[in-house]
Amino acid sequence: MMTEFLQMGGYALYVWPSFALGMLVLLYNVAVPLLTHRAALRRAADFHAGRRTNGEQIQ
Amino acid sequence: MNWFMRWFHRFGSPVWFYRIAGKWLPWLSGLFLLLFIPGLYWGLFVAPTDYQQGESFRIMYVHVPAAWMSMFIYVAMAVCAAIALIWRMKLADVVLICSAPVGASFTFLALITGSLWGKPMWGTYWVWDARLTSELILLFLYLGIMALYNAFEEKRTASRAVAILTLVGVVNIPIIHYSVVWWNTLHQGASVSKMDAPSIHVDMLIPLILLGLAFQVFYVLVLFLRVRAELLDRELNTGWVRQLALEHDDD
């Protein structure tokens, strides 16, 4: 039953990569903004606390 | 008119949007999962096997919503471009440029799944089918917008340039699409239209609609995430970011 499902009537080679890529695209779209948001928040915190970021001199 | 202008100004204000979008995020995530999980389950387990295409038709549940979104997002961007150019609303600029990578990724997904679907149906991974070709051109329109934005150092200039280009693109998209369809029928004779079944079973349609709506919600969700990050970055030296950053710094 399970193997039959995984075989997708012989089309497993096409069906599963499609769904996997779909999941990857969804994950990518969530992960990237979460990471940039965190980086932006840290940069803002550094900036307003008067710390250096990436060797950049601030005031 | 007064309430409209007030709403408009408030909506255009970065602080207000940042806060509201933050509050909406959990609700949007919940709504997405509520549509996505049943849609996926229905599509993979409940929907009956297609009598012509066998199980390979299930690729449709990734391909079709992705293709819908690839077009919807471009139109949404064009609306933002018009708002940005006419009313100089800063937020519209941000929404426009934050939508581009999302749209490009859905276009890419539609292309790859289209090609994976094409292999069992047509026997090759790539056929110069009208829809696949239009989708490929659309991908380049997205990439062009992103490349133009990145080419400018100043973000305000970049936003204006991108808004103009997006509007030029949206006028062209229907023309490009119909010319590609015409070209395709000319060169292929009877067009291979295995991708759209003549009539679709209800049990096949329901997951498609669920997943289509899920992708729609997903777009809004990741758009909010991206816009929030971009707003923080653009408004780095303003008071509200300062307050937010110092609160965050304490933890």
Next chain:
Amino acid sequence: MNSPASAFFAQLRRDLLVAFRNRSEALNPLMFFVLVTLLFPLGVGPSANLLQTIAPGVLWVAALLAALLSLDSLFRSDYEDGTLVQLVLSPQPLGLLVVARVFAHWLMSAVPLLLLSPLLAVSLNMTPRAIPVLMLTLLLGTPVFSVIGAIGVALTVGLRRSGMLLALLVIPLYIPVLIFGAGAVDAAASGLPVTGQLYILAALLVLSLTLAPVAIAAALRMSVSQ
């Protein structure tokens, strides 16, 4: 001297004069057109039948690339010496002045190409009855290339290295013209009617002439203000 029409002609006269004084530069797109066309027989072999089949597409793609390469000179030198700011600040409608500029550019870069195309068509063994159609479609299509290309140039003129970016922005927008232009020549070569394609090309020309100047003007204002 103050009416928009006289401003249009003054701009056109000035641009043609400048272009005429740099006429050696105007030959470059033409040479490019010939060279690209030359590459195909060398690449796919000299079989007369094969060349006849691909001739409409080859000539149209070569014309498209030549138009793309000639675009850089459209606003570049004016941007660098500040003339563009004067153009944007002039009291005359910017869209109109821009059309004059693009028209002058088209006359100098695309018309020679159009006149030379029958020669190249013969060299690729194109059916003789398709040659007038080739010229007619190029006459309708190359102005669209110039006008749409001008949008791309106006957007990127302020950037230091814009060549590849310009190609990325503009080529997708050129596709409909290519499809109907090459399609018409193809149809003519096999003895089919081409009026439909010609009407569509004419419609694309009218559409781009009416809408593009607005976009070019907005893009130039953006480029100048940065």
